[in-house]
Amino acid sequence: MLIWSNRCEYSPERYLLLDRDGVINIDRPDYIKHWNEFIFYPDALAALEQCRKQRIGVILISNQSALNRGLISLEDFWQLHHRMVQAIEANGGTLAAAFYCPHRPEERCSCRKPAPFMLLKAAQMFDIAMQEAVMIGDRPTDVQAAIAAGCRAVLLTRELATGQAPDSDSINPANVTRCSNLLAALADLVESVGP
Numbered sequence: 459m460l461i462w463s464n465r466c467e468y469s470p471e472r473y474l475l476l477d478r479d480g481v482i483n484i485d486r487p488d489y490i491k492h493w494n495e496f497i498f499y500p501d502a503l504a505a506l507e508q509c510r511k512q513r514i515g516v517i518l519i520s521n522q523s524a525l526n527r528g529l530i531s532l533e534d535f536w537q538l539h540h541r542m543v544q545a546i547e548a549n550g551g552t553l554a555a556a557f558y559c560p561h562r563p564e565e566r567c568s569c570r571k572p573a574p575f576m577l578l579k580a581a582q583m584f585d586i587a588m589q590e591a592v593m594i595g596d597r598p599t600d601v602q603a604a605i606a607a608g609c610r611a612v613l614l615t616r617e618l619a620t621g622q623a624p625d626s627d628s629i630n631p632a633n634v635t636r637c638s639n640l641l642a643a644l645a646d647l648v649e650s651v652g653p
């Protein structure tokens with residue numbers, strides 16, 4: 459597991475755990491290997507700005523098997539990460555931390571989602587009460603990880619049109635809110651938690 463944490467700009471009262479690819483940037487079937495393949499969803503940048511304004515701590519929780527598949531070097535990976543952070547901050551947002559699993563599924567590591575390990579590690583490091591946190595992802599594995607970690611799950615369904623529809627049968631609908639974009643998901647979250 460790779461961990462990056464930011465300087466502490468404010469003490470968040472609540473936290474949003476976000477998947478990366480397919481949530482803040484457009485996912486690719488051949489993985490994100492270069493910065494020029496990293497394309498933000500505009501609503502994601504706006505949502506990250508809202509989070510900063512509302513002092514919500516945002517933590518990325520992301521599987522990045524491209525690393526151990528040898529598709530991107532660790533150096534290039536961190537360079538891409540830092541360019542992403544710079545772009546988020548240039549648009550008024552910020553990240554509190556990022557947790558990345560570099561492993562391939564065959565490595566059977568303990569951190570790769572749907573395992574809750576990265577979420578639990580984030581909770582431990584940032585003293586997050588999991589029952590008050592929300593994980594937003596675009597895949598059933600994000601929902602499974604959230605449920606296993608004891609936090610709320612929001613399934614982002616904006617990829618439905620591209621044929622990457624999540625298998626709804628594998629998700630317990632009672633625990634899952636669905637949202638079509640990140641701004642809507644954030645509005646739902648803020649409304650449900652209160653000011």
Ligand SMILES: [Zn+2]
Pocket residue numbers: 459559560561567568569570
């Ligand atoms: Zn891992």
